Amino acid sequence: MSKTEVTHTITVPAGADAVYRVVSDVGLWPLYFPPTLRAERVSGDDREERIRIWAMANDEIRTWESRRRLRPEAHRVEFEQATPTDPVAEMGGAWSVTEHGDGTSTVVLDHFYRATGDDPAQLARIARAVEDNSTSELEHLRRAVERGENERELLLDFSDSLTIRGSLKDTYDFLYDVRHWPDRIPHVLRIGLREDVEGLQHMEMDTRSPDGSVHTTVSGRVCEPQRRIAYKQVKLPPALQAHNGEWLFTSPADGVVEVTSRHRVILDPEGIAALPNPPASLEAARKAVRDSLGANSRATLARAQEYVEAR
Numbered sequence: 001m002s003k004t005e006v007t008h009t010i011t012v013p014a015g016a017d018a019v020y021r022v023v024s025d026v027g028l029w030p031l032y033f034p035p036t037l038r039a040e041r042v043s044g045d046d047r048e049e050r051i052r053i054w055a056m057a058n059d060e061i062r063t064w065e066s067r068r069r070l071r072p073e074a075h076r077v078e079f080e081q082a083t084p085t086d087p088v089a090e091m092g093g094a095w096s097v098t099e100h101g102d103g104t105s106t107v108v109l110d111h112f113y114r115a116t117g118d119d120p121a122q123l124a125r126i127a128r129a130v131e132d133n134s135t136s137e138l139e140h141l142r143r144a145v146e147r148g149e150n151e152r153e154l155l156l157d158f159s160d161s162l163t164i165r166g167s168l169k170d171t172y173d174f175l176y177d178v179r180h181w182p183d184r185i186p187h188v189l190r191i192g193l194r195e196d197v198e199g200l201q202h203m204e205m206d207t208r209s210p211d212g213s214v215h216t217t218v219s220g221r222v223c224e225p226q227r228r229i230a231y232k233q234v235k236l237p238p239a240l241q242a243h244n245g246e247w248l249f250t251s252p253a254d255g256v257v258e259v260t261s262r263h264r265v266i267l268d269p270e271g272i273a274a275l276p277n278p279p280a281s282l283e284a285a286r287k288a289v290r291d292s293l294g295a296n297s298r299a300t301l302a303r304a305q306e307y308v309e310a311r
Helices: 016-024 026-032 120-154 168-176 178-184 269-273 282-309
Strands: 004-012 036-044 048-057 060-071 076-081 088-099 105-115 155-165 188-197 200-208 214-224 228-235 240-253 256-267
Touching: 004 120, 016 026, 016 076, 016 088, 016 105, 016 120, 026 036, 026 048, 026 120, 026 240, 036 060, 036 214, 036 228, 048 120, 048 214, 060 188, 060 200, 060 214, 105 120, 120 155, 120 256, 155 282, 168 178, 168 228, 168 240, 168 256, 168 282, 178 188, 178 200, 178 282, 240 282, 256 282, 269 282
Parallel strands: none
Antiparallel strands: 004 105, 036 048, 048 060, 060 076, 076 088, 088 105, 155 256, 188 200, 200 214, 214 228, 228 240, 240 256
């Protein structure tokens, strides 16, 4: 049973430390890498760790755990899936960053993998996912390090919270069961949902913005019962380079639920400039995005409150 080995390479306009920061901190990956919906360190430290990733592959949501060995002095991260699932029998590789003397670095992303039962059809399926995701990850890594210090002006991280008097389960269920949203939430016009694995949702949604315009979004959602619903827009409007969000649930006392809607957004200056009526400044664009996303989240929270407190 031989392994397939592939290598993808890109040269980026940044030093090795800046590149390694992005590669090593998986908490940043949902913001920077389009296939990654959610990523977190399960255990370990900055030398050896176990991480869990939820990502899009071939239009499916897949999740796995990986072991990683981090070597900051060599700007290298080695990884191997600890719990591969069909059709993957084995998957691993390494990120390696080599700095040149001219302010650029070369990033090499290596993979090795095997398909379950060495099935040629499944091997081809894995090959497509590795090719698509590797190419996308390297290109978006380049964009991330190119933004550099400018990212602080382009990044928005904000939240809105609401206290609901009622059941934690009912509150979570309202935000989990999106099939009912068009009947329950006025700004939601249509929902298309696929949930092949419970808690992993591929959602397409038409919403009406405060200005009356209608937008279609496509998102992947990772649902942890009565704790968190993390989501990521995988089809973005022109003004955004990335948009991740989450609904967080806590119950500080019996019959009391705190729900927080959090958004993390990276603006796209070129996309904003190309709009038919672009905002007058980047600050105006930041405010418009904050107002639009926040208004929809607050409206959803208000409907959840009405629903739960009426039960």
